[in-house]
Amino acid sequence: MENVIRFENIEKIYDMGKVSVQALRGVSSDIKKGEFVAVIGPSGSGKSTLMHIMGCLDTATTGSYWLEGKEISKMKKNRLSQIRNKQIGFVFQTFNLLPHLNVRRNVELPLMYSGISAGKRYKMAEKVLNDVGLGDRMNHKPSELSGGQRQRVAIARAIVNNPAIILADEPTGNLDTSSGNDILSIFSQLNLTGNTIIIVTHDPAVAQRADRIIRIVDGLIVE
Numbered sequence: 355m356e357n358v359i360r361f362e363n364i365e366k367i368y369d370m371g372k373v374s375v376q377a378l379r380g381v382s383s384d385i386k387k388g389e390f391v392a393v394i395g396p397s398g399s400g401k402s403t404l405m406h407i408m409g410c411l412d413t414a415t416t417g418s419y420w421l422e423g424k425e426i427s428k429m430k431k432n433r434l435s436q437i438r439n440k441q442i443g444f445v446f447q448t449f450n451l452l453p454h455l456n457v458r459r460n461v462e463l464p465l466m467y468s469g470i471s472a473g474k475r476y477k478m479a480e481k482v483l484n485d486v487g488l489g490d491r492m493n494h495k496p497s498e499l500s501g502g503q504r505q506r507v508a509i510a511r512a513i514v515n516n517p518a519i520i521l522a523d524e525p526t527g528n529l530d531t532s533s534g535n536d537i538l539s540i541f542s543q544l545n546l547t548g549n550t551i552i553i554v555t556h557d558p559a560v561a562q563r564a565d566r567i568i569r570i571v572d573g574l575i576v577e
Contacts, residue, residue, distance in 0.1 A: 357387070358387040359408055359420070359552075360383075360419070361417065362417055363418070364380065364404070365380050366400070366403050366407065366412070376573055380417070383568055388550055390542070390545040391566050391568060392554075392561035392567045393555070394555055396571070400572070400574075401554045402523055402554055404570065408521060408552065409521045410434045410437050410442065413426075421437065422441070422518070440515055441518055442519045443515070443519070443520040444512055445521070446523050447527040449505060450508065456492065456494060457483065457507050458480070458483065461483060462514070465514060482514045485510070485513075501528055502533030502534075502536060519549070520541070520551050522541065525538075525555075
C-alpha cells in the first residue's frame with residue numbers, strides 16, 4: 355500500500371516568551387492508505403501536536419511532512435485551507451458544533467466553504483446523517499442532543515466532503531462507555547469503506563480498536 359502520510363524528523367517548539375517548550379523531538383513515521391492507526395500517549399506527550407501537524411492545522415518547526423506524496427511545508431496558506439476542507443475530516447473531543455445552527459446546517463458547513471449549491475448541500479448532509487443514524491434529528495439544535503449524538507453529528511460533518519483521511523482527537527473522551535463504543539464502531543465501518551482513520555487517544559482500550567498503534571512519550575515515538 356502507498357503512504358498517504360509520511361513525516362521525517364519532525365520537531366515542534368513553542369515559544370512561550372522566556373521559555374521554549376519542545377512538544378515533538380524529531381519524530382518519524384508513515385501511515386499507509388486505508389490504515390486504522392491510533393496515536394497514544396499520556397497528556398502532554400505531543401500526540402495532539404502531531405495530529406495538528408498531520409491535519410495541516412499547524413506546521414513543524416523543523417522536519418518534513420508529506421501528504422499523499424506532496425510536501426506540506428512548501429504549500430501556501432490558501433492551498434492548505436483547501437486540503438483541510440477537501441482531503442481531511444476532523445473530529446474533536448469537544449464536538450466543535452455551532453450551537454445556533456441545527457444539525458443539518460452544522461454538517462453543511464464544509465460544503466458551503468466548497469461552494470456547493472444549497473440544494474446539493476441539503477441532500478449530501480441528509481445522506482451522511484442517515485449514515486450515522488441521525489436522519490430524524492436534522493432539525494434539532496446541538497443542545498437537544500446527547501453527547502454521543504453530538505459526536506455523530508461531528509463525524510457526519512467530517513465525512514460529508516468524502517475526505518480520504520479522518521483525524522479524530524480523543525473522540526470518545528466526553529462520552530460514556532456505550533456511546534464511545536458506538537462511535538468507535540462508526541470509525542471501524544468508515545475504515546472498511548476505504549477511509550484512512552487516525553485516532554489520537556490516551557486510552558489503551560480505544561487504541562486497541564486500531565490496526566496499528568504509534569506510542570508517543572515526551573515528544574518521542576517509543577513504539
